[in-house]
Amino acid sequence: MMNRRDLIKLMGAGMVMATTSPLVTISHASEVEKKFKKHVGVPMSKVKDGSSLIKLKTPTIAETGANVPVAIDSKVPVEEVEWLMIFVDNNPVPRVIKVHLTPMNGKVYFATRIKMAKTSNVRAIIKKKDGTYLQAFKEVKVTIGGCG
Amino acid sequence: MHLTRRDFLELAVITGAYLTADPVGALAKMTSEDILSFKSKGKVTLLFTTDMHAHLKPLYFMEPMNLVAPKKLKGLPGYLTGPDFLKYYRINPNTLEAYFGSCVNFPELAEKFGKMGGGEYIATVIKSVIAERGRENVLVLDGGDTWVTTAIGLFTEGKAIVDWMNLVGYDIMVAHWEFTLGKETFLKRIKELKAEFISQNIVEEDFGDLVFKPYTIREVGGAKLGIVGNSFPYTPIANPRQFTEGWSFGIREEQLQEFVNELREEHKVDAVILLSHDGLPLDMALAKKVKGIDIIISGHTHDVTPKPVFVNNTMIVIAGSHGKYVGRLDLDIKKGRIRDYSFKLIPVASNILKPDKEVQKFIKEVYKPYEKKLSEKIGVAETLIYKRDTFYSTFDRLAGEAIKDYYHGVDIVFSPGYRWGTTIIPGQEITVDHVYDFTAITYPDVHVFKMKGKHLKLILEDIADNVFNPNPFYQQGGDMSRVIGMEYEIEINGPQYNRIRNITVGGKPFNPEKEYVIAAYGGNLHRSEFSEEIKDAKPVPVYEILIDYIKKKRNIKVDTKPNVKVLDESYRTSC
Numbered sequence: 001m002m003n004r005r006d007l008i009k010l011m012g013a014g015m016v017m018a019t020t021s022p023l024v025t026i027s028h029a030s031e032v033e034k035k036f037k038k039h040v041g042v043p044m045s046k047v048k049d050g051s052s053l054i055k056l057k058t059p060t061i062a063e064t065g066a067n068v069p070v071a072i073d074s075k076v077p078v079e080e081v082e083w084l085m086i087f088v089d090n091n092p093v094p095r096v097i098k099v100h101l102t103p104m105n106g107k108v109y110f111a112t113r114i115k116m117a118k119t120s121n122v123r124a125i126i127k128k129k130d131g132t133y134l135q136a137f138k139e140v141k142v143t144i145g146g147c148g
Numbered sequence: 149m150h151l152t153r154r155d156f157l158e159l160a161v162i163t164g165a166y167l168t169a170d171p172v173g174a175l176a177k178m179t180s181e182d183i184l185s186f187k188s189k190g191k192v193t194l195l196f197t198t199d200m201h202a203h204l205k206p207l208y209f210m211e212p213m214n215l216v217a218p219k220k221l222k223g224l225p226g227y228l229t230g231p232d233f234l235k236y237y238r239i240n241p242n243t244l245e246a247y248f249g250s251c252v253n254f255p256e257l258a259e260k261f262g263k264m265g266g267g268e269y270i271a272t273v274i275k276s277v278i279a280e281r282g283r284e285n286v287l288v289l290d291g292g293d294t295w296v297t298t299a300i301g302l303f304t305e306g307k308a309i310v311d312w313m314n315l316v317g318y319d320i321m322v323a324h325w326e327f328t329l330g331k332e333t334f335l336k337r338i339k340e341l342k343a344e345f346i347s348q349n350i351v352e353e354d355f356g357d358l359v360f361k362p363y364t365i366r367e368v369g370g371a372k373l374g375i376v377g378n379s380f381p382y383t384p385i386a387n388p389r390q391f392t393e394g395w396s397f398g399i400r401e402e403q404l405q406e407f408v409n410e411l412r413e414e415h416k417v418d419a420v421i422l423l424s425h426d427g428l429p430l431d432m433a434l435a436k437k438v439k440g441i442d443i444i445i446s447g448h449t450h451d452v453t454p455k456p457v458f459v460n461n462t463m464i465v466i467a468g469s470h471g472k473y474v475g476r477l478d479l480d481i482k483k484g485r486i487r488d489y490s491f492k493l494i495p496v497a498s499n500i501l502k503p504d505k506e507v508q509k510f511i512k513e514v515y516k517p518y519e520k521k522l523s524e525k526i527g528v529a530e531t532l533i534y535k536r537d538t539f540y541s542t543f544d545r546l547a548g549e550a551i552k553d554y555y556h557g558v559d560i561v562f563s564p565g566y567r568w569g570t571t572i573i574p575g576q577e578i579t580v581d582h583v584y585d586f587t588a589i590t591y592p593d594v595h596v597f598k599m600k601g602k603h604l605k606l607i608l609e610d611i612a613d614n615v616f617n618p619n620p621f622y623q624q625g626g627d628m629s630r631v632i633g634m635e636y637e638i639e640i641n642g643p644q645y646n647r648i649r650n651i652t653v654g655g656k657p658f659n660p661e662k663e664y665v666i667a668a669y670g671g672n673l674h675r676s677e678f679s680e681e682i683k684d685a686k687p688v689p690v691y692e693i694l695i696d697y698i699k700k701k702r703n704i705k706v707d708t709k710p711n712v713k714v715l716d717e718s719y720r721t722s723c
Contacts, residue, residue, distance in 0.1 A: 059398045060621040061614075063384045069396075119645075141622055143610050144676055145385035 032089045039087065039095040040125055042133060047125065050074075050134030056124045057111075058140055065116045065142035072124040074108035076134070081108055082127045090120035118142050178244060180501050184276055189490040190480025191369030193281045194421070195274055198291030198447035199469035201325075201568040202301030202309050204511045206266035206498035207585065208571040209470040210254045211452065212536040213720045218618040219641050222717070225457045226428040226449060230723045237454045248472055248495045249452045251723035255532055255573045262499035265471025267511050269496045271316045271504035273474040278317070285369035288316070288343075291447025291467075292323040292379060292425040295337065297568055299522050299584035300515060305333050308514045310341050315507055318343040320364060324380030324425045324448065327391050328590045334391075346377030346423070348407050349400040359395055362407050371418040371481040374411030376404065376441075378424040380448060382624045388591055388672065399426070399621065401437050408440045418484045421445060428453070428466050429620040435459035442486055445475070448625060450536070450567045456491055467493055469568065522581035527698040529576050530705040535569030535586060538615070539628050539638075539719075540710035543569060543586050547690065548632025549706075550697035551667045555596050555685055559653055560604070560634045562668035565615070565627035578698055587670075587691045594693060595674035596667045596685035601651075602660035603678035608636070609645045616640050616647065628712075629671065637713040649715070 036044050057071040070086060078101055086096040096114050108126070116122075123137040217227035228236050233250045240246060247257035248264065278286050290313065295306030306329050313321075321343050327334055338345040348362030363376040381399045384392050404422075411417045419442045424431055427449040435444060436459060443463045450469035457464040467475035473493040480488040515522070535543045548561035570585035572578055599607075608631070614624035618641075636651045651658035665682065668674055669690045674681065698704060710721060 057402060060619075061382060061385065061624055063396060063398070064389075139622070141613070141624075143385060143614055143624060144607055144672055145382065145614070145624055 032094075035089075035094050036087065040085065040133065041127075047133040047135045049136075050076075050126060051136045053134060054124050054126060054136035056122070056136045056138050058122055058138055060139070061141045061143060062116060065118070068114050068116050068122075068140060069111070070114055070122060070124075071111035072109065074124075074126060076108055076126060076128070078105050078108050079103050080128050080130070082129050084108060084110055085123075085125040085127075086112070086114060087123040087125055088114065088116055088120050089123070090116075090118050092117060116140060116142050178497070178500050183244075183495060183497060183500055184273065186277075186476060186478070186492055186494075187490050188281070189478040189488050191285050192371050192373070192479040192481055193277060193286045193369070194289060194443075194445070194475075194477040194479070195277055195286060196289040196291065196423075196445050196465075196467055196475040196477075197270060197294075197471065197473070198425075198445075198467050199293040199450050199568070200265070200270075200290075200309075200471040201293055201469065202296055202298040202306075202588075203265055203471050203570075203585075204267040204298075204300055204308065204312060204514065205581075206263035206269065206496075207470060208258050208573055209264055209472060209569075210251050210532075210534050210536070210571040211249060212538070213251050213723045214538045216538040216616075216640055216714060216717050216719060218616050220618040221429060221620070224429075224432070225453055226432070226451050230720060233452075239454065244495055244497060244500075245454070248468075248497075249454065254571070254723065258571075258573045261497060264498065265496045266498045266503075267312050267316075267471070268503035268505075268508040269498045269501045270471050270474055271507040272501050273494050273496060274316055275504060277474075277476060281369075284367075287320070287366060287368045287373065287375075288318045289375075289423050289445055290318050290321040290343070291423060291445060292321060293325045293447065293469075293568070294321070294323075295326045296328060296590070297325055297585075297588050299518060299581055299588055302584065302588040302590065303518055304514070305329055306337050307340070310337050311514070312507070312510065314340075314342045315510055319366070320344050320346060320375055320377070320423060322347055322377040322379045322423050322425050322447075324383055325387070327379075327383050328387050330391050330590070331393065331395075346375065347379040348376055348404055349378050349381055349397055351396050351400075353394050353396045356396075362403075363411060365411070365415055365417060369479075369481075371479070372416070373419050373421060374408075374415060374417035375421045375423055376407050376411070378404070378422060378426050380425040380625070381430075386625055391590075399430070399434065401434060404434075405438050405440075408438060412440055416484070418481050419443065419479070419486055424448075427620070427623075427625055428457075428464070429623065431464055432457060432459050433620040435462035435464060443477070452493065454493055456489075463489070465491065470570075471496055522579060522584070524580045525577045526580060526583075526695060527578040527702050527704050529572040529574055529578055530703055531708060532574055533572040533578075533704070533706065535571075536567055537627065537710075539712040539714070540630060542706040542708060544630035545632055545706045546704065547586075547694060548630070550694050551594055551669075551690070552633065553697055554688070554693045555594070555667055557665055558596065558633070558667045559664040560666050561632040562666060562671060562673055563630040563632065564670035565611075565629045566670070567627060578704060580695055583691050583694045583698070587689075587694065589670060592669060592689035592691060593687035594667050594669045594690050595687050596665065596682045597674050597679040598663045598682060599666055599676075599678050599680070600660070601653075601658055601662050601664060603676075604664060604666070605648065605651065605658075605660065606645075607673065607676065607678070608648055612638065612647045613644050617644070632711070635711045635713075637715050639715045640717050642716075
């Protein structure tokens with residue numbers, strides 16, 4: 001039987017189509033809250049909706065959970081920003097990356113590819129220098145697929 | 149009841165239920181002029197087909213009994229079937245329009261009106277409109293799912309249909325199942341194709357560069373039209389990944405918006421048209437997000453829109469499937485504004501229209517090497533055999549029975565939720581060609597493997613969310629995979645990944661810890677991390693299994709009772 005590790009290896013070699021485990025067990029809200037507070041530093045309720053200021057570009061359905069493109073583009077002036085974080089609720093380690101920005105970056109923009117274990121909200125969180133937080137999020141589905 | 153062909157014929161004489169030997173007499177009131185009649189407008193004409201699924205020959209194709217929708221989408225175009233469809237579009241029952249667009253009285257009307265579609269009849273429609281309007285005023289478009297999924301499509305690797313399109317005079321197309329020919333063949337075919345292939349939503353996986361031209365600009369009837377293409381966004385998920393290795397798809401609505409703006413601001417086009425294989429529900433959602441598209445010519449979900457759907461300022465139309473319709477949209481365009489339009493889905497009724505002689509000859513030639521094999525009669529249908537429905541079809545039950553008969557000890561058969569196939573009416577002889585109509589794919593093998601009950605449930609929930617997510621952006625396309633040998637209840641509007649209840653397998657209670665033996669084809673299931681392949685069960689193409697099974701049984705009678713119970717929405721079991 002193919003184990004999870006073999007599968008990921010195969011995926012790396014580009015041999016297998018999208019199949020990380022499709023999500024069924026959604027992490028409990030309280031669990032996400034706990035992890036969120038641990039990694040972000042404040043409870044989610046303290047983070048304001050930044051959907052009008054942060055553009056989070058990522059597919060609604062991932063082609064493979066092993067490689068999900070994420071791009072964050074924000075109108076918030078880079079001078080006001082301390083860091084930017086990508087947080088994936090249902091990943092074993094939800095904090096994917098924390099990027100510290102300086103005015104030398106020119107603007108708040110960051111693009112990468114992430115690995116997702118299962119369907120989850122993907123969050124782009126910004127900590128501003130004034131101590132406030134903003135976030136935008138989008139659900140990204142990881143599916144086995146297979147019907148035409 | 150065990151009907152032989154002879155019994156049936158006798159019965160047919162009594163009930164009058166048989167294909168009339170004199171179609172002209174039966175259809176005396178309907179003429180080719182009636183079918184083609186059209187109130188023309190302006191100077192621009194768009195003609196379009198979609199999802200022909202390589203049916204160069206006319207066929208019966210019954211529209212589904214059910215397109216079960218999540219509450220939010222219920223009652224909208226894309227989810228209207230049977231009597232609801234007729235009521236919504238004010239179509240009289242038992243008319244040609246009713247026969248083409250709904251399942252109501254289908255077997256009876258099939259005998260009255262005959263077969264639908266066919267390459268030589270589609271050609272007649274397209275050529276007659278071109279003759280009426282002038283070539284420079286007509287643009288001929290195709291929405292994809294055109295080259296493959298019949299025997300002729302499979303055996304010629306799409307070539308027969310590419311040649312047909314060249315003969316008819318198509319201008320532009322997008323794709324989906326065409327990709328299952330594999331990258332190399334696909335690229336070869338689009339070179340042979342005289343029409344232009346466009347797609348803004350296919351990029352190189354590494355740097356995101358466009359693989360194809362995203363849009364094209366055409367002068368038609370004195371207007372400058374910008375046409376953007378969207379191929380099926382979920383091709384690498386819905387079909388095996390290896391066919392499009394290195395390419396990334398997706399909806400790419402932000403990029404689409406940029407191209408629409410570019411066409412308007414830089415190229416100053418008079419109208420922007422999206423030629424799409426997104427599916428109607430997704431295109432209706434997309435029209436809310438992307439501004440500045442005048443017309444979406446949709447495909448993929450096989451819907452029939454006798455009248456356009458309007459979302460904000462975008463007009464959306466879709467021309468059914470299997471060559472049943474040619475869409476005609478006339479536009480009166482002046483100074484960057486569509487002032488008026490006229491629209492009709494022209495039914496391709498093969499008993500009423502005259503065939504185009506040149507194309508008829510071509511199709512005969514193309515079939516010649518395969519005709520003997522494909523026309524072999526292998527059985528007789530005692531039940532209506534159809535494919536399309538949200539959960540269940542008699543074809544899928546038949547496939548399930550055939551596969552279970554071939555591989556002993558299989559508990560559950562997975563048959564894919566494709567929308568395409570054919571319809572065989574009771575009393576009709578089943579040919580080899582029919583079997584391919586339902587199963588002609590480039591990855592036809594049936595795989596047998598073991599899987600734990602709990603993982604099976606997990607996968608069913610995953611598929612259910614791809615079908616019933618209330619947001620079309622999260623639907624992956626396709627109807628629900630069919631599971632033969634298993635029964636379950638479903639709450640369509642239940643929570644994500646928690647819609648399915650009361651599963652039984654072969655009448656026995658479901659055991660999440662038990663390892664079930666599963667046979668599946670046409671999907672990715674056997675490659676899931678939960679599947680353990682059974683080595684001594686050799687993979688065999690599903691069409692071979694079906695052909696042998698039908699030959700063995702001869703008279704094909706299939707249980708019409710679905711194995712799925714829908715708890716919170718209505719679900720028809722007859723039409």
